Amino acid sequence: MLDAAVRVFSRRGFHAASMDEIADDAGISKPMVYAYLGTKEELFVACLHREGTRLMEAIAEAVAPDLTPDGQLWSGLRAFFRFVGAHRDGWGVLYRQARAQQPFADNLAEMRERMVRVVGVMLAQALAAEGREIRDTDLEVMAYALVGASESLADWLADHPEADPDKTATRMMNVAWLGAAQLLRGDVWHPSGE
Amino acid sequence: MLDAAVRVFSRRGFHAASMDEIADDAGISKPMVYAYLGTKEELFVACLHREGTRLMEAIAEAVAPDLTPDGQLWSGLRAFFRFVGAHRDGWGVLYRQARAQQPFADNLAEMRERMVRVVGVMLAQALAAEGREIRDTDLEVMAYALVGASESLADWLADHPEADPDKTATRMMNVAWLGAAQLLRGDVWHPSGE
Amino acid sequence: MLDAAVRVFSRRGFHAASMDEIADDAGISKPMVYAYLGTKEELFVACLHREGTRLMEAIAEAVAPDLTPDGQLWSGLRAFFRFVGAHRDGWGVLYRQARAQQPFADNLAEMRERMVRVVGVMLAQALAAEGREIRDTDLEVMAYALVGASESLADWLADHPEADPDKTATRMMNVAWLGAAQLLRGDVWHPSGE
Amino acid sequence: MLDAAVRVFSRRGFHAASMDEIADDAGISKPMVYAYLGTKEELFVACLHREGTRLMEAIAEAVAPDLTPDGQLWSGLRAFFRFVGAHRDGWGVLYRQARAQQPFADNLAEMRERMVRVVGVMLAQALAAEGREIRDTDLEVMAYALVGASESLADWLADHPEADPDKTATRMMNVAWLGAAQLLRGDVWHPSGE
DNA sequence: AATGAATGAGCTTTCATTCAT
DNA sequence: GATGAATGAAAGCTCATTCAT
Known part of the structure; x- marks a missing residue:
């Protein structure tokens, strides 16, 4: 039943999507939508939540704890891009929408935080394996950059x-891991002469 | 006068922003907004254009052609983050909004293409300097990833x-450049055993 | 429900009539008006159509084909004036409004053409009965004049x-028929000495 | 200066005509229009008045008192159609407009009354010349019919x-005068068997 | 005397949201 | 329990009308 909502939100965007169309697409009547899922905002949050959860699960499932750090990252990225590839409409637009509509910024931020934390943990583990460490803020920002990329x-x-999707994941891995690997080795770039 | 529009669009999002509020915020009456800047869509495009131009100029001014590749990237990034730090509203309008509103996706895409191209050129120059080359698609995707990060x-x-802002730029530089440097040297990561 | 619209359009004219007033007058809310009858223009066309159809039917019903030409004209005129007498609002909408509002001129012109054609046929039949004939343009203009009167x-x-209404019809009949009868006999007035 | 107003009212209709366009067309600024001619309504009335007066004058000038009744009618009609032919825009639309806009109905009615009265006088003179008379109401209605036609x-x-225009006038004369002539002679049509 | 600039008020239209059946 | 019917509220846009220069 949320499927219809996701479809319509994807097709039209949050504001342009009308409850009429969602109800129609779901094959039920508008009052039912309200009965089951509440306000339009609540409905959108529900969509966001479900898609986010599915994505997280897809990634979590792929990242086996016994893999090497780069193996974990690779598996996670591949799962991520596969998911997006399979849900181009759902994910892409939900995400783009949520980012733009102030009221949902928080919901989205939370999701992103979770991803950042996961990535951060991976990096921290890799660091530990190399016997090195890094400031928390740096770690967070780096994770952010990877998530953003x-x-x-x-x-x-x-x-x-x-x-x-897989090729895209490989490319991302190249950008991400080689850069990260350097950092992990302690190579640091810094502005010269400043 | 566009300032008010940028503020309100950034605060509310394109759809939720009402012409009334924009007029109020600008301290003028609604008909004036229409007289000077036309339709709501045209107004938004105008905001987009101005902010985009400012950003581009800020970056272009910073990137001196006689710098080394990493010097160019660094200058560009620093200018970029300084701009965003100083124009948080503008950034909100530019990216968060425009990306989600279908009608403006094109305007934005064009700008992003320009940035991607600039970054791509930098990378290509660096490659040439090392006597190496890379497939165009890979270059594009890499540039995309850097821009996205x-x-x-x-x-x-x-x-x-x-x-x-400057610290943020430094961090970004670390992620970006060290990774890129590896790639430029010909190191390529690829999925093992697949 | 169209009744309210006809009343208001007749009272105010097309432009001056507000959808608010129409909804008020109909005792329903504005969105209902839109749900049932669409745009203001569509609503006006609907009014036009209904009133026009009613008028045509009233006349068609009255004009029995087995009557003599003057009997037909008389029946038609009487039906016409009775209708107008009973539907003053409708008449207002039909003619006074539609004639002036460019977008509806066509709808009206078509109806008037139909009336002119009907009158023209009556005249032609009468002519044939007298063994006389007349140029088409003259016929059209004459019919026009009668309709206009x-x-x-x-x-x-x-x-x-x-x-x-009946007395008015009789008067019209006098003006129309006696004049027409002359013409039918071949009497033609023409400017003397020119 | 009224010319511009007449042009624009003709081109657009009363409501669709904007004061901006009128001022533009007149080559002066809007406040001047208000200074010289007042409100939009007043402006329209002024147009109506001037056009009406011109028409009346054109007719009055043509109708010499020493003509025979049919000569008077003919001269009047010819003047009328010539005027309309020469001022197709101005007259046609002003008239059509005024008929539809409630607020001007009175102005228009007054003009029409004047024409009806003139025609009535012609008919009464003709009657007197024949030594016959007719009820006032009948006279009025007959005059109305002629004016309407x-x-x-x-x-x-x-x-x-x-x-x-002259041909049109001739046709109208045929319809009008031959019918009227009959009536003047005392021939009266009346519904048979009622 | 003449105008550019400004606005209050209003109109059509659309929806999210809720009764009454 | 489910819905067709209904609405309050708001938004984009326009225009007759007036200041302040």
Whole structure:
């Protein structure tokens, strides 16, 4: 039943989507939508929540704890891009929508935090394995950058229907891991002469 | 006068923003807004255009052609994060809004393409300097990832008013450049055993 | 429910009539008006159509094909003036409004054409009965004049609530038929000495 | 200066005409329009008045008191149709407009009354010349019918730019005068068997 | 004397939301 | 329990009308 809502929100965007169309698409009457899922905002949050959960589960399932750090990252990225590839409409637009509609910024922020935390843990483990450490803020920002780069490529993937999710994941891995690997080794770039 | 519009669009989002509120915020009457800037859509495009131009100029001004590749990237990133830090509203309108509102996706896409192209050129120059080359698609995707990571950190910066733009730029540089440097040297990560 | 619309359009004119007033007058809420009858223009066309159809039917019903030509004309005129007398509002909408509002001129023109054609056929039959004939343009203009005279008297009737429709019809018949009868006999007036 | 107003009212209709366009067309600024001619309604009345006066004058000038009754009618009709032919826009639309806009109904009614009275006088003179008389109401209605038929043909003329005013006048004369002549002779049509 | 700039008020239209059946 | 019917509220946009220069 949420499927209809996701479809319509994806197709039209949050504001342009009308409860009429959602009810129609779901094959039930409008009052039922209100009875089961409440306000339009609540409905959107519900969509967001479900899609977010599914994504998280898909990734969590893929990241086996016994893998090496780069193996974990790779598995996670691949799962992520596969999910986006399979739910181009749902994910891409839900995400893009949520980012733009102030009222949902918090819901989204929370989701992103969770992803950032997961990535952060991976990085921390990798660091520990190398016997090195890094400031928490740096870790967070780095994780942010990786998540952001992934989101951006996810957008790119959603806009290029013919693109291959796995290949996209490989590319992201190259950008991410090689950079990260350097950092993990202690190589640090800093502005020269300042 | 566009300032008010940028503020309100950023605060509310495109749809939720009402022309009444924009007029109020600007301290003029609604008909004046229409007289000077036309339709709500045209108004938004005008905001988009101005903010985009400002951002581009800020970056272009910073990137001196006689710098080394990493010097260019660093200058560009620093200018970018400084701009975002100083124009949080503008950034909100530019990216968070425009990305989600179908009608403006094109305007935004064009701008992003320009940035991606600029970054791509930098990378290509660096490659040439090393005597190496890379497939165009890979270049594009890589540039996309860098731009995306920057956008994401920009969001982070916009949400953390106390954060320092220059420090954020440095962090981004670390993620970006070290990773890129590896790639430029020919190191390629690929899924093992698949 | 169209009744309210006809009343208000007749009272205010197309432009000056507000959907609010129509909804009020109908005792329902504005969105209902839109749900049932669509746009203001569509609503007006609907009014036009209904009133026009009613008028045509009233006349068609009255004009029995087995009557003599003057009997037909008389029956038609009587039906016409009775209708106008009974539906003063409707008449107002039909003619006074539609004639002036460019977008509806066509709808009206079509109806008037139908009336002109009917009158033209009557005249032609009468001519044939007398073994005479007349140029088509003359016929059309004559029919036009008769229809116009009738419309004018209809206006007069609509403005004089105490006037008797049948008497008005008789008067119109006198003007119309005696003049026509002359013409049919071949008497033609022409400017002397020119 | 009224010319511009007449042009614009003709082109657009009363409501659709904007004061901006009128001022533009007149080559002066809007406040001047208000200074010289007042409200939009007042402006329209002024147009109506001027056009009406011109029409009346054109007719009055043509109707010499020493003519025979049919000579007077003919001269009047010819002047009328010539005027309409020469001012197709102005007259046709002003008239059609005024008829539809409630607020101006009175102004228009007054003008029409004047014409009816003039025609009535002609008919009464003709009657007197024949030594016959007729009830006042009948006279009025007859005059109304003639005026109405003329208006209708004027509309027709305004819509057929290639039509010849004098020919139209002749046709109207045929319809009008032959019918009237009969009536003047005492021939009266009345519903048979009722 | 003439105008550019400004606005209050109003109109059509659309929805999220709820009764009454 | 489910719905067709209904509405309050608001939004975009326009225009007759007037100041302040």
